[in-house]
Amino acid sequence: DKRSRKQxxxxxxxxxxxxxxxxxEVLxxxxxxxxxxxxxSIKRPGANIAVRIGLGNGEGVHSRRD
Incomplete structure (x- = not known):
């Protein structure tokens, strides 16, 4: 009985x-x-946003013609 309970x-x-x-795994x-x-979804609205942030030297900021 004890053995079966242990099992x-x-x-x-x-x-x-x-x-x-x-x-x-699921988590x-x-x-x-x-x-x-x-x-x-962050990238989609304009792949330029990521590029602009990546440049960061004001290069992409000035050429902003939206």
Whole structure:
């Protein structure tokens, strides 16, 4: 009886570890996807914005004809 109880608790621990691992993986992927989408949506309104910020020497700021 004791042995079977120990085995079931072992199984529960394994299941919990698997769930934790899956949860971490899903969370990681969600965060990555969110950041990726955010980055794309920031880039999209005008790829020049990123270039302007990248230049930063006032070069891109002066040629602003929107």
């Amino acid at each position: 079931s608790s072992q199984t529960i621990n394994l299941a919990l570890n698997a769930v934790k691992f899956l949860y971490a 990681k992927n969600l965060i990555y996807f969110f950041l990726h989408t955010l980055f794309l």
